[in-house]
Amino acid sequence: MTMIRGTRFIVGKEAAQIRALETRFRSYLH
């Protein structure tokens, strides 16, 4: 076992979507 079960690398489209959502949240509140 190296990676803890239930954790993961998020890459590709999903990573981009999460970061875009975070950016929208930041810019909404700033």
Place this chain on the structure above:
Amino acid sequence: MARRPRKFALWKLDSGAIFINVGAEEAIVPALWSQDTFIQKAGGSEIIGQMWTFPDKKGRACCLIPEATALFQERCSELLGRQEERMLFYIARCYRYERPQAGRYREFSQLGLEYLCPDPELAVKRSQAIVTGFFDSLGLRYEIDDSARRGLSYYLNGRGFEIRCTELGAQQQVVGGGAYREGAGFGIGAERLLLAMTAQGLV
């Protein structure tokens, strides 16, 4: 180590989105990991003594990640899939059990890039060009040492590169990187970078 004139960047770099501009994709990495990876990958290095380690409820040896490069190396084939190479960047919270002082925290942020590819020598050149291009885009003065002895044993020949900002006193290193079996990459200490930018009047 010599202070070199700023290098001409391989890419036109003038925005905060430079990692994406050079073809990198973002990766979001776990903060929790097994100790095994770091014990194997960083074997014998000082990082093992600097980790936050603990057993989970089932007694498995866990840790908070002290750095992220080892994760990319270990999951390299999964991250590559059918691609021959892939450039990934990350912004990760990392944790080290060491004495806190100016510019050194037990919880800190790393801005990193890993270029997974079959040619580590090419990858390290590109990695260096990207990070120096980024620093140039910030207008930052720095020194680069491209034959630094690195504390992590996965670097080829035990050596890599470091970037230092002399204004920072005892904790001058802002970037560490180098070539490893699966490619090459670097990590920037975000808090130190901000300190260096502040010291140079850039923020």
